[in-house]
Amino acid sequence: MRRYKRTVVGLAFATTAVTGVTGWASGNSQRPVTGPPPGTAAWVGDRSLGRALPDPATTAPGRVADFFATLSPGARQDLVRRHPLVVGNLDGVPVKLRYRANSLALRGTPHERLARPGRQILAFDPRGRGQVVEVYGDLERARHVAVVVPGADIDARTFDRADDPYGTPAGMAKSLRAAAGSPTAVIAWTGYTTPVGLGLDAAQGDLAEAGAERLTRFTEGLAARGTPRPSLFCHSYGSVVCGLAADDVEASDIVVLGSPGMRAGSVADLRTDARVWAAKDPSDWISKVPNVRLLGLGHGNDPAAPGFGAQRVPAERAQGHTGYFAPGTDSLHTFAAIAQGEVQ
Template sequence: MASRPRSSRTRRALLAALVIASVAVPVSGAARPSAVPAPAPAALAPLRDATPADLAERYAATRNGIRDAERAAAAHGDRKRAAVLRAMAGPERRFLSFDGRDGGRTAEVFGDLSRAGRIAVLVPGSDTGLDRYARLRAGAKALKRELGGRSAVVAWLGYRTPGTVSPQVLTPGRADAAAPALRRFVAQLRATRPAARVSLLCHSYGAVVCGRAAAGLDVADIVLYGSPGAGADDAAGLRTRATVWAGRGTGDWIAHVPHARLRLPFTTVGLGADPVAPEFGARVFPAGRGGHSDYLRPGSVPLENIARIVSGETPAQEDRRA
């Protein structure tokens, strides 16, 4: 008997994934703690300049906001969250923005933004929030070390990320909600450092966020790695003048996610075509043999190649490193 067409199998896989996630999430979510309260952040003026004095003033203001959130978490009895916030409020940390509500929103700077000629904005994927912020920070620090002087890396946690096992991770809804905030942030960053080369680095579900925000965005590169899709059928569908790059490690489980979109009456299931497929039209860079969380691991092939892209250089050929 002839097998079903590929498109039919993909639709069935997407629907099955949605049903499984819909059942699993309420069960797993029952054990989750209640939301940790945090005060609304103080209003900050839009980023206009990147003089050391202006940035120091902004970093001090966000540090005060983090300390306020720490006190609220401690009063709520959440020692883990309070400890995370206490570390974030350290004098060596620099945040352009902070909001402790609803899982947390932050934009942390690594490097001297006032002198940076190259700026990388990291957009993380699912299950990233204040309580799991360490992995995003570690990747940003590793990239900054790889880039060297006259560079800055911004870890942008500017949206409510979906859970890895959730119905939301199968749809572009969270990305649609996040895209305007990412556009605003990049516009302010461009106004702050108009001569700098800015690149968006988009991991996992963060690739969907970047894809939804891409149209008209003034950046040199959009780098999709470990991506389940970018919410588009091809790179042209992103409507960007930036160079679109894509990479995936050979050990990354994301390769097995169905790459398609299924439009239902009230939502769209699936995140679009595979960015590393030839027909997508991105420039594919070697991403080593690592897994889904290994792209910014120190000494790795993808870290080296992503740093070269941010620097305006051609990615190196793959070698034996993971």
């Protein structure tokens, strides 16, 4: 009975800690954004090209890529103008068309800053709290690709907070790109609904399950465009997403950092052919989160524990829960080597 009570108390603490904030407060339960992009009905009903357009709800990214390959430059641009939200969010569409479509879709929104010259927005979905995917580097010519999958409290508004540069997907991606160099393109992927506050969402797997499906389709879209298999860098709750996606996602490496668990008992349970890595610095409060699962709460074993079977990433010089991508850290140095395929 004492052990059971300790576990329940530990899970209550885990609900607090996983969100990355201190103290108790009221959480906000989130409903995941799923399904095809906004504007799909108008897109499906469009016969301006004299033929049906691929249904975003049912067409695989590879078939989308094949369809766009048959279009003239003028026809492609016409679809961008008529359906920017669909073209900008449809996996398999040529990269530069998506950049153009999302630039148009962002105009007049509260997130118009994302459309500033030089930014390469690969996806923008305004539903819910907003989802954003941004590319750093030349994705079409990159020899190596990395994808940063963030954790809780990240959305279109907090995607690139200036006051927490290495705790946001934009800051993590910029730092990794600088460390890895120009042959590597890095994608900041906030393509799922993340937990907010201190509700049960952060200790449950519902949002991660929805995110895993979207992450899998996203990597399928990269493969359809001939992009190299990416390495995934999954922070905090993002590692739960990557754990649930591991057996389907197109990835060369799965790197988890500050992870509360991957909803798996070991690397073998992930059923992936990707290499699995784990980093946890000594000062990260995530170490205080009990690695248990009970009644749907908690995310299971610690990926950084020796028994899990992941390759360990040194992180002694990282500080806190959001310091893994800080310049000069051993963790960032190793991340860059993994992204470049230099670590065996």
